[in-house]
Amino acid sequence: MDNREVALKEKSIVFIGFMGVGKTTIGRLVAKKLYRDFIDIDEEIEKEFNMPVSQIFSEMGEKVFREKEKELIVKKCRQKLHIISVGGGAFLQEEIRKECLSSSIVFFLDLSWESWRERISVIIDSRPVLQGKTLAEIEELYNNRQEVYSNHHSKIQVDNLSMEEIANHIVDSLKLAWELDS
Numbered sequence: 594m595d596n597r598e599v600a601l602k603e604k605s606i607v608f609i610g611f612m613g614v615g616k617t618t619i620g621r622l623v624a625k626k627l628y629r630d631f632i633d634i635d636e637e638i639e640k641e642f643n644m645p646v647s648q649i650f651s652e653m654g655e656k657v658f659r660e661k662e663k664e665l666i667v668k669k670c671r672q673k674l675h676i677i678s679v680g681g682g683a684f685l686q687e688e689i690r691k692e693c694l695s696s697s698i699v700f701f702l703d704l705s706w707e708s709w710r711e712r713i714s715v716i717i718d719s720r721p722v723l724q725g726k727t728l729a730e731i732e733e734l735y736n737n738r739q740e741v742y743s744n745h746h747s748k749i750q751v752d753n754l755s756m757e758e759i760a761n762h763i764v765d766s767l768k769l770a771w772e773l774d775s
């Protein structure tokens with residue numbers, strides 16, 4: 594076993610993608626399958642402020658949320674062997690992108706706009722960024738965000754796949770990458 598293999602296997606895995614594509618649920622499933630710790634950055638931020646994300650936005654402002662988001666992601670990415678789901682806006686910050694891409698394996702969960710649209714009612718109440726926007730404005734945000742998500746190591750198209758299928762696919766591709774690296 595050489596050092597390169599150990600390094601790749603030990604790298605943390607980070608899930609990115611637009612709000613609602615499944616980063617939190619898939620990340621948790623993958624962590625369970627790999628017997629690794631799961632960290633959801635939004636949940637960590639909520640613990641720090643002892644309030645839900647919507648309340649942090651309304652009472653303290655988005656800037657405070659984004660600063661804490663950056664601080665926590667940079668800290669957690671540097672630790673090895675974690676499975677980390679970051680919020681959909683995290684990769685807009687260059688420092689976060691650079692840190693995640695250099696220290697971790699970044700998976701982009703890609704869900705088409707057509708499929709995403711069907712999920713909106715499930716997520717809208719807990720995503721302050723979506724509130725007060727028309728569907729056309731949300732679509733514009735979705736399109737504008739795609740460029741930052743193109744910064745990844747691996748992409749999985751998640752349309753029409755169950756959470757179990759997505760998690761299994763990710764675990765299989767990781768195991769293959771680890772094997773090829775050995």
Ligand SMILES: Nc1ncnc2c1ncn2[C@@H]1O[C@H](COP(=O)(O)OP(=O)(O)O)[C@@H](O)[C@H]1O
Pocket residue numbers: 610611612613614615616617618619678712715716751754755756759
């Ligand atoms: N592959 C999937 N098929 C159906 N529903 C899904 C799938 N992945 C996630 N969901 C659902 O979509 C919603 C948003 O998932 P979540 O993991 O919170 O997304 P994110 O963390 O990317 O915002 C949840 O209700 C979750 O159960």
Ligand SMILES: O=C(O)C1=C[C@@H](OP(=O)(O)O)[C@@H](O)[C@H](O)C1
Pocket residue numbers: 610611612613616617635646679680681682683719720721722
């Ligand atoms: O895209 C965004 O700007 C945000 C996404 C959310 O996380 P999810 O992507 O897990 O929904 C959460 O961090 C916050 O509401 C802001």
Ligand SMILES: [Mg+2]
Pocket residue numbers: 616617618635678679680
């Ligand atoms: Mg999430």
